Amino acid sequence: MSTTALAPVIWGTTYLVTTELLPPGRPLLAAVIRALPAGLVLVALTRRPPQGVWWWRAMVLGALNIGVFFALLFIAAYRLPGGVAATIGAVQPLLAAGLSAGLLGERLSPRTAAAGVLGVAGVSLLVLRADARLDGLGVAAAFGGAVVMATGVVLSKRWTSPAPLLASTGWQLTAGGLLLLPVALFVEGPPPATLTTANLAGYGYLAGIGSAVAYALWFRGIRALPPTNVTFLGLLSPVVATALGWLALGQELSPVQILGGLVVLAALVAAQTTSPARRPAVLTDRSIQGN
Incomplete structure (x- = not known):
């Protein structure tokens, strides 16, 4: 779990890198550079192309986890304050949790549901402002981004890749970078x-790290x-982004934000300490007939 947590910690640095190192107004370009060069390098190094059904599965997972998610994130970021998104x-x-119950057979426990609500409350205390405005398209994009990312995570578990x-x-x-490339060129023009x-x-850091x-983590x-x-x-990403804003950019950190960060950490602990013995076996392609 500790190594997995490094991924959202790294993603929490994206805001600082973007604002301090990247050219302004080019979020889709940044998304393409984050995804495509890194993906091509890994494919070249591993020399293991997809086989059989994994051609379309890689495209679907790449769209959900990378391409569509980044695009919706871009829309939400432009139409909503960061705290709302x-x-x-x-x-x-x-x-x-809901998708895992339906697709993987995992039980949705009251403890998990309560931790999820606690996590939303903690993030809202951490980043939401009283004067935040709402935009219908922006809200739909932010929620859609959460849906596609959650779906991508659950499908990645169900479709266990045989490759390294x-x-x-x-x-x-x-796959995600190739999906984003024409969108970036159409919306933002050439680099x-x-x-x-x-x-x-900045681009090197986003692509490599x-x-x-x-x-990979x-x-x-x-x-x-x-x-x-x-x-x-x-949920660690907004905590790290807020902490870096305070440490590196001198942004104010209020007692309410500190409380929000503590609530988020409490939600994480509650979610991660569920007894493994109470979790049912995860269903994969090897255990589900006809999938």
Whole structure:
């Protein structure tokens, strides 16, 4: 679990890297660079292309975990204050718990449901502001992003890849990046003609650490842990982003935000300490006939 938690911790640094190192107004370009180069490098290094049904499964998982998720995240980020988007996104563990009950046969316990509600409350205290405005399309995009990511996590558990971890990670990053590339070109146009050293360093960090390393850790966690437990770890991202804003950017950290961070950590502990003996066996393709 500890290594899996490093993935959302790394993703929590994305806001700082984006605001301090990347050119402004190019979030889709950043999303493409996060996904596609890292995916192509992993595919080239592992030399293990998908086989059989894994061609379309890799495309579906890449779309859910990377491509569609990043696109919806972009819409939500542009149409909603960050606090609103993060609070809506915090429902992802509850969605994953419900999908796990339907697709994997895991029992949705009252403790898990309570931890999910606690997580949403903690994130709202951490990042939500009283004057936050709502936008219908932005809310739909933020909720849609939570739905597709939760679905991607659960399907990644159900469709256990026979390939090595880095190979299957490369498939998904490549598929998601290829899906995002035409969208980025249509919405934002071609990349900037010139990039500074800081821009290149930021893009390099997002592709190498923020994607290749972080997603390998994330997908490794999905293989080893129940999907609901993995999605709860995602709540660490807004905690890390808020802490870095305070430490590195001098942003104010109020007592309410501190309380919110503690509530999020309490939700994580509650979700991760469910007794393994009470969890049913996870159903996969090898144990489900006709799938």
